Amino acid sequence: MSPPLRIAGVYVLVAAIWIWCSDRAVDVLVPDSGLRMTLQTLKGWAFVLATGAMLFWMIRRDVRRLEQGNRRLRQGREQALRVLVAAMDVRHQETGHHSERVARMAAELARLDGVRGRALDELRLGALLHDIGKLALPDTILTKPGPLDEEERTLMRRHPRIGYELLQQVDFLRGSSDVPYSHHERWDGGGYPQGLRGEEIPLAARIFSVIDVWDALITERVYKPAWPEARVLEYLREIAGSQLDPRLVELFLGHYVALKSLASTPGAEPVTLSQPAA
Known part of the structure; x- marks a missing residue:
């Protein structure tokens, strides 16, 4: 029996028993009609309070049971996504659980910027799946050790739109498509695939882009060695206002030590919790 039917059935049964028994008891025990009327009123209020409770x-x-079921369902979905993302990272020859790492850091940077609730959950999943569109690209492009030629670069630039279209086909991921679709847009309007500028770029994508650029530079990739940390931080300052949102770069640098610690803590959640544009 479904919960609504069970609740309604219990309510009707308890109400019928109470009304029948209490009416008989009052009739037998209270001969005075005036007092009986008063008791019937009090009995009615007692019934309302008791059944309400x-x-x-x-x-x-x-x-609570439904919430627990929904929580288990969300956890199951996310575990499946994490397995998919881990396989993607292996295929792309990314280092140290790249997608998990940048998702943790992006979620915490978003929290520091005041993002909460559903928007934070959508950002975190979008960050986890930011390169989902690369599933449609050949390995010869994804793992090429040198620079891409013009044709290869054109193919690579298709992955944000492919990722967006993939997530739009899944109900619970539609709200998470901002990061996969827009994380290669630039603050000055020179990015892709839409050429958005400034705050036209969704906040989730702007937040993630700061983390993504940092991670791409500070880790070794098949096409380049890791940069020294001091050089990476200086580069972020240089591209603030051109490639990246300058306010978010400042926020990132102001909390750098805490954010960096999340990069080396697999499985950690924030206190709640690729590469540069080609």
């Missing part, structure tokens, strides 16, 4: 308890219990 009972309904509250039953509904709260079922809501």
Whole structure:
């Protein structure tokens, strides 16, 4: 029996028993009609209070069960996504659980910027799946040790739109498509695939881009060695206002030590919790 039917059935049964028994008891025990009327009124209020408390308890219990079921469902979905992302990272020859790492850091940077609730969850999943569109690209491009030629670069630049189209086909991921679609846009409008500028770029994508550029430079890739940390931080300052949102770069640098610690803590969640544009 479904929860609504069970609650309704229990309510009707308890109400019928209470009304029948209490009416008989009042009729037998109270001969005075005036007092009987008063007791009937009090009995009615007692019934309302008692059944209200009972309904509250039953509904709260079922809501908690539903919340637990939804939580397990979300966890199962996310575990499946993490397996997919881990396989993607292996295929792309990314280092040290790249997607997990940047998702943790992006979620914490978003929290520092005041993002909360559903928007934060969508950003985190979008960051985890930021390169999902690369599934459609050949390995010869993804793992090429040298620079891409013009034709290869054109193919590479298709992956944000492919990622967006993939996520739009999944109900619970539609709200997470801002990062995969827009993380290669630039603050000055010179990015792709839409050529958005400034705050036209979704906030989630602007937040993630700061983390993505940092991670791409500070880690070794098949096409380049890792940069020294001091050089990476200086480069972020240089491209603030051109490639990256300058306010978010400042926020990142102001909390750099805490954010960097998340990069080396696999499985860690923020206190709640690729490469540069070609």
